[in-house]
Amino acid sequence: MSKFNNNQEFFDFSVNMVVVPIKDIVERMKEHHIKLPLFIYRFLLKETIRDEVFESKRYQSYTDELQYRLRNYDMHSIFLLDKLIHQYELPFDLPKFKEMLFNFLYLNKDTKDIDRSFFDQIIELKDHYELQVERMSYDEFYQLIENRLFQTTGYIDGIHSNDWTDETLTSHTLGDLKDLGQKYGIKVPRRINKNRLIEILAAKLRLTEEEVAHLSTKSILDIEIYAKDKGFRISTDLKKRDMIEFIKFSLGMYHKDIPNDNYNYNIPIPKLEEELEEEIEEVKDEVIEDVIIPEEPAEDDIIIEDIPEEEEIEEEIAIQETHEIEEIKEEEVQVKKEVKKDLKKEPKQEIKEEIEEEEKDLPLELVDTDLLTEEEKELLDEKIAYIIRKYHKKKKRRKVFKVIFFTLLILVLAFVAYSVIHYLYIDEGNLPFNIPVFWK
Known part of the structure; x- marks a missing residue:
């Protein structure tokens, strides 16, 4: 393996390794038994698509509710990241993901017990491929890397079970949490019965058989009050917090030993595709300069005739297009100003109230019984x-x-x-x- 004096030297070199196809990288990971916990994959995916998610023009097209939810982007689950990619057809920057993957694995090679021969093989493969940007849809990429990912005890969709706070839940709708449960084979109901409520309490609070029997004689409201007195808030009408508790219960996550996250995440976040394309252009320019093409005498002189009428027409068209573009830009600026004024007039409290209202139960007369x-x-x-x-x-x-x-x-x-x-x-x-x- 090429010797690198420090991590930064490897970071600088890793941009050259992204020419290796992801398929070959996954094969080498398989040979060396390298697998990624989902919380690491969530970090890499989150940083890969960050620039696309917050791209100015696209961001302005989001609803106020989505913009509010994106304030907590760093705590988005893998499910929400996938949803953003598909809903807004975000391009997936595969070279950027590969470079971050190399940097992360190198930085944590001792923690992951990665043999140096893994990097040797990738560097050797690099010389077998031309400098070019590998492009691939996210779904195609995920099919290749899926078998190198695994769920860690105590984590839900790449987020530590203790990090599913009210702040994290603001990024998820009730529908998102139901779909999240379905992703892991759990049917999350809108309501649970008394027996299931007692089962959850028994698992969470480690109740004895006598305590369970005593709770069985109480009403639902009394059981909810009992849980609250014990510092555990849950209801038979499942809100966001209750849905996460239901998922934890269904996955058997209570009172499990959760491994510590001792990984180092201090890697550079590249804007790789632009840099790689610039490097490819530089290489091409160097090759062109090295190749000397002998001059051949021209058999006939090339006569270039001026066509003034066409030039005048093109100039007129260009002037018209310029005016039209300027008018469009002025209209866009005006619209943006009006939108900004409207946004300034609308208090942020209204957005928060809309989010909070979603957690409230619907009036009974508005409940769609067909969905129950x-x-x-x-x-x-x-x-x-x-x-x-x-x-x-x-x-x-x-x-x-x-x-x-x-x-x-x-x-x-x-x-x-x-x-x-x-x-x-x-x-x-x-x-x-x-x-x-x-x-x-």
Whole structure:
């Protein structure tokens, strides 16, 4: 292997290694038993498409909601990155991914226990290919590298289970989380029943059989309050946080030893395609300068005739196109100014409120029952009936308290009236029942 005095020397050299096709790279990784955890793949993919995601013209075409979600781009799951690539047809910069992959593997060769012969083979392969940019769709690329990726214990789609915070969840819609679960073979429901709720609590809180049996006698609301008192917020109506907990439970992730992420991510993030194309052009120029082409005498002189009429027409067309382009640019500038004004007028709080409203439950009359399973419909009816019963019970209790209160009040007022009559007329100067007179 070529000896590199430091990491930077390898980083500078690795741009030359990207001419090796990804298929050959994957084969060498397979030979050396090199596999990537999904959280490393997420990092490489995230940085590969970052420039495309935030490209100015494309970014302006995003909805306000998506722009808000992209504020937390660094915590996007692989599912969301895939979704961005396909939804907005983002070009995949394969050479950039390959260079970052080489740099990452070299920087972490000791952590990954990578033999130096791996890099020797890649460098040797480099000389067998011409300098050219390998282009490939993301789907084609993923089919090649998929068998070199693996899921790590304690991670969901490349994100540590503890990092699925409310901030991370703002980037995901409820539909995204349902699709994320489906990606890993989990059907995430919109609602769960009482038994499933107790199962999740038992796994999360390590409850004994006696505690589980005791919870089974309680109502759903009492169980939710019990969970909250234990520092674990969950509901039968699954919101974003609850959906992630359901996925963790389904994957058996509670109380598992999670390996530490000891990898070094301090690698340069190249804008590779432009640099590589410039390098190819330089090489081509050098080759052209080295080749001497002998001059041959021309048999006939080439006569070039001026065609002034065509030149005038071309000039007129060019002038018209220039004016049209300038008008279009002025219109674009005007539109951008108006859009910016509108965006400035709209408070950021409105966007946040829209995101927060998504987490709230829909009113019962707006629920589309066609989207619910039979189990969910039964659970919904059960919960509605329970809430109605509890409401009537509270209403009845209030009514009883009111009757008792007014009865006592009437008795007190009647006794006061009788005492006044007794004191003034029946037995002047004395209160009934020999009650002492304190004001004499």
